[in-house]
Amino acid sequence: MTDRNQAKESPEKKAAGIYAASLVKDGDAVGLGTGSTVAYTIKELGRRVREENLNIVGVVTSYQSEMIAIDAGVPLTSLAETPRLNIAIDGADQFDENLFAIKGGGAAHTREKIVSMSADRFVVVSDPAKKAKTLSVFVPIEVMPFGRALVMQSLKDIGGDPTLRAAAKKDGPVITDNGNFVVDCTFGEIKDPKELAAKISQIPGVVEHGIFMNVDEVVIGNADGTVEIIKL
Ligand SMILES: O=C(CO)[C@H](O)[C@H](O)COP(=O)(O)O
Numbered sequence: 001m002t003d004r005n006q007a008k009e010s011p012e013k014k015a016a017g018i019y020a021a022s023l024v025k026d027g028d029a030v031g032l033g034t035g036s037t038v039a040y041t042i043k044e045l046g047r048r049v050r051e052e053n054l055n056i057v058g059v060v061t062s063y064q065s066e067m068i069a070i071d072a073g074v075p076l077t078s079l080a081e082t083p084r085l086n087i088a089i090d091g092a093d094q095f096d097e098n099l100f101a102i103k104g105g106g107a108a109h110t111r112e113k114i115v116s117m118s119a120d121r122f123v124v125v126s127d128p129a130k131k132a133k134t135l136s137v138f139v140p141i142e143v144m145p146f147g148r149a150l151v152m153q154s155l156k157d158i159g160g161d162p163t164l165r166a167a168a169k170k171d172g173p174v175i176t177d178n179g180n181f182v183v184d185c186t187f188g189e190i191k192d193p194k195e196l197a198a199k200i201s202q203i204p205g206v207v208e209h210g211i212f213m214n215v216d217e218v219v220i221g222n223a224d225g226t227v228e229i230i231k232l
Pocket residue numbers: 005033034035036037038090091092093102103104105106107108109112
């Protein structure tokens with residue numbers, strides 16, 4: 001499968017991803033996020049299952065993480081069967097000093113939010129470039145196709161600059177794993193992520209936005225293999 005994560009190896013992402021796998025304990029139910037950083041975590045968990053007899057079950061957030069987990073040999077379950085998770089691990093597109101984060105670069109943020117909110121501990125894995133004083137990258141917003149015109153106009157009304165995300169290898173829009181569109185909306189510097197999140201959530205047709213306010217800690221990987229942990 002070709003995808004945005006076929007980019008070259010990143011030692012920073014690898015360091016963060018592999019370290020985060022060491023936070024998983026025997027018997028844990030683990031939320032498995034989506035993206036190139038957490039892919040290292042999923043593969044390392046597979047190694048621990050094979051080589052250390054680690055006994056875990058994973059809940060995936062996308063078809064992509066499902067395929068990686070199956071390849072790696074991580075046993076899977078569903079939130080329906082295992083509604084409460086011990087830990088969820090996932091990447092992010094940007095995070096700030098208060099550990100507010102923006103996610104959804106891979107259009108998986110709706111399931112990622114559900115899975116992370118189902119976990120006792122939510123750990124973000126990142127490279128150093130995603131740390132910011134103030135959030136400023138575009139906010140991915142999953143949108144019901146039927147409601148897209150109202151959502152686009154409403155996002156402009158609250159000061160956003162929305163763009164329907166186009167698919168890379170298909171004519172037309174990205175379709176999420178849930179059958180919806182994704183609107184990427186720029187708001188400049190986001191001074192109050194909580195307030196913006198509430199405004200976006202009120203728009204009919206919005207399924208979920210990519211502002212996350214439930215991150216417990218961030219693991220930042222460095223090129224030399226070391227990690228920095230940020231907790232509030
Ligand atoms: O939110 C996400 C997917 O929807 C990813 O976690 C986020 O885009 C980070 O990806 P990567 O680890 O590849 O940089």
